Amino acid sequence: MELDMALRVDESPTLTDTSTPQEIAKHKRWERSNRLSIMFMKSYVIKGIRGFIPESHKANEFIQAIEEQFFSSVKALASIVMKKLSSKTFENFRIVRKLIMEMRDMSAQLKSLEVDIFESFFVHFILNSLPFEDTPFKISYNTHKY
Known part of the structure; x- marks a missing residue:
C-alpha cells in the first residue's frame, strides 16, 4: 500500500x-x-x-x-514537579515518612524526565520541609560526619 x-x-x-x-x-x-x-x-x-x-x-x-x-x-512537566517538590511542607502530612516517600517519588519522576537532583540537595529539601519540632533531628543530621 x-x-x-x-x-x-x-x-x-x-x-x-x-x-x-x-x-x-x-x-x-x-x-x-x-x-x-x-x-x-x-x-x-x-x-x-x-x-x-x-x-x-x-x-x-x-x-x-x-x-x-x-x-x-x-520541560513543562519537569518544571511542575520541581515546583511541587520545592514547596512541599509537613503541614499537609500526618506522618514524616509519608512526606519523605512522596518527595522521593517526585525525585524519581524528575530523574525519568532527565532532570538530575544531587542527593545532598534532595536531603536538604526534605530537612527544610520538616516541622519546627524536628529541629534536634536537623541539627543531628547537619553535625553528623560522613
Missing part, C-alpha cells in the same frame, strides 16, 4: 506539462501516501495535544511538530 512512502521518500518536484507518466504516477502515489499518513497520525494524537500542533501538509513536518510539542511538554 506504500503508506510510509511519504515518510521515506522526498516529495517529487512539481509536475509540469513535460512530466513523464512515471513521474506523474510516482507523484500521485506520494501524495496519497502523504495524505493517508497525516490522517492516520492525526487519528492517534490526543485531541488535547492536536490543537497545539501547527497544521502541516506533509507527514514529515507533522512528525517534527509533534516532537517539538512533546519536548516542550516534558
Whole structure:
C-alpha cells in the first residue's frame, strides 16, 4: 500500500506539462501516501495535544511538530514537579515518612524526565520541609560526619 512512502521518500518536484507518466504516477502515489499518513497520525494524537500542533501538509513536518510539542511538554512537566517538590511542607502530612516517600517519588519522576537532583540537595529539601519540632533531628543530621 506504500503508506510510509511519504515518510521515506522526498516529495517529487512539481509536475509540469513535460512530466513523464512515471513521474506523474510516482507523484500521485506520494501524495496519497502523504495524505493517508497525516490522517492516520492525526487519528492517534490526543485531541488535547492536536490543537497545539501547527497544521502541516506533509507527514514529515507533522512528525517534527509533534516532537517539538512533546519536548516542550516534558520541560513543562519537569518544571511542575520541581515546583511541587520545592514547596512541599509537613503541614499537609500526618506522618514524616509519608512526606519523605512522596518527595522521593517526585525525585524519581524528575530523574525519568532527565532532570538530575544531587542527593545532598534532595536531603536538604526534605530537612527544610520538616516541622519546627524536628529541629534536634536537623541539627543531628547537619553535625553528623560522613
